[in-house]
Amino acid sequence: xxxxxxxxELVRRAVEEIARxxxxxxxxxxxxxxxxxIDAVCYALNRIQPRYVSSARGVAHIVxxxxxxxxxxxxxxxxxxxxxxxxxxxxxxxxxxxxxxxxRGPSFNFPTVTGRVLxxxxxxxxGGVEVELLIDEKRAAMFDQRWNNPYRLDDHAPGTYIFWPxxxxxxxxxxxRGFSCELRVTGPGYDPLSHFFTLELASTEGVExxxxxxxxxxxxxxxxxxx
Numbered sequence: 001x002x003x004x005x006x007x008x009e010l011v012r013r014a015v016e017e018i019a020r021x022x023x024x025x026x027x028x029x030x031x032x033x034x035x036x037x038i039d040a041v042c043y044a045l046n047r048i049q050p051r052y053v054s055s056a057r058g059v060a061h062i063v064x065x066x067x068x069x070x071x072x073x074x075x076x077x078x079x080x081x082x083x084x085x086x087x088x089x090x091x092x093x094x095x096x097x098x099x100x101x102x103x104r105g106p107s108f109n110f111p112t113v114t115g116r117v118l119x120x121x122x123x124x125x126x127g128g129v130e131v132e133l134l135i136d137e138k139r140a141a142m143f144d145q146r147w148n149n150p151y152r153l154d155d156h157a158p159g160t161y162i163f164w165p166x167x168x169x170x171x172x173x174x175x176x177r178g179f180s181c182e183l184r185v186t187g188p189g190y191d192p193l194s195h196f197f198t199l200e201l202a203s204t205e206g207v208e209x210x211x212x213x214x215x216x217x218x219x220x221x222x223x224x225x226x227x
Contacts, residue, residue, distance in 0.1 A: 005050045008041075010072075014080040015040045022084075031088040043083035047154060048075055106173045108201045109208040110165035111215040117159055117185055117193075120223035125159020128152070129187025129224070133163045135179050135199075141166040143209075170203030177201055183219065190224040 019032040019040075030036070113133060117126045132150040133140045142149050143164045151161045170177075178200050185193040199217060208215070 004053050005045070006053060007045060007048055007051050007076075010076050011044045011048070011080065012041050014076045015044065015084065018077075018080050018084060029088065030084040032084075036084070036087050039087045040080065040083035043086060044076070044079035047079055106170040106175070106203050106205060107167040107207050108170055108175075108177060108179070108203050109167050109215070110179075110199065110201070111217040112162055112164045113181070113183075113217050113219065114160070114162040115183075115219035115222065117153060117161065117222050117224060120225040126187070126190075126224060127154060127159065129185055129190065131161040132184045132186075133165070134182040134184065135165060137180070137182075140181075143167075167207050173203055173205045175203040177203075183222070185222065185224060187224070189226055191227050193222060193224050195219065195222055 015037055019030055019037055022028050022030045023032055117129060117131065118124060119126050130150045130152050140149055140163065143166050147162075147164045149163055151163065153159060153161060168179075178198050181197050181199055183195040183197075185195075197219065
């Protein structure tokens with residue numbers, strides 16, 4: 001059985017069309033290589049409601065309905081521009097220097113750290129607050145510039161944060177070490193929140209440069225309250 005998210009095609013088409021028009025303009029403003037476009041598509045898809053189908057039956061009709069929905073069209077174009085703007089502003093330099101300062105040899109490879117922040121009085125996800133990850137009392141460096149720290153929770157996909165800390169060099173594979181971590185959350189209308197936890201890691205022979213669902217550390221829901 002094949003499951004498809006029909007929004008993928010709409011978002012990809014919008015990103016590629018905007019990037020093409022930008023390249024043909026007198027003063028291009030977006031990074032439009034393949035990596036940038038993929039990241040922009042992912043940015044938009046993570047912020048728009050998916051539309052899933054489980055078979056090819058009726059797909060053409062559903063796609064036609066989606067394309068004719070004015071609000072969906074506006075949201076797709078807005079998020080495509082927003083994604084291209086964000087990726088271009090913080091990642092253009094990264095794509096020219098990828099991997100130059102990564103650890104080499106035996107390394108402690110961190111899992112992605114993810115979770116949600118909720119309003120403690122109304123139990124709904126929060127947007128517009130800032131989440132910062134510290135490791136051993138210092139702001140954690142991320143794997144590359146595509147991962148922000150601090151991370152601002154988006155108003156369009158509120159509540160969810162994700163970090164991917166940069167690997168730390170080890171002397172030999174199999175070395176074990178505990179890393180003391182703190183998650184700090186601040187935002188208008190809420191008391192500051194800190195959550196402490198430890199990551200127990202064993203070093204491997206080299207850097208693992210792909211995100212894996214098998215290397216995810218999911219924190220419990222965090223609740224913020226007003227002063």
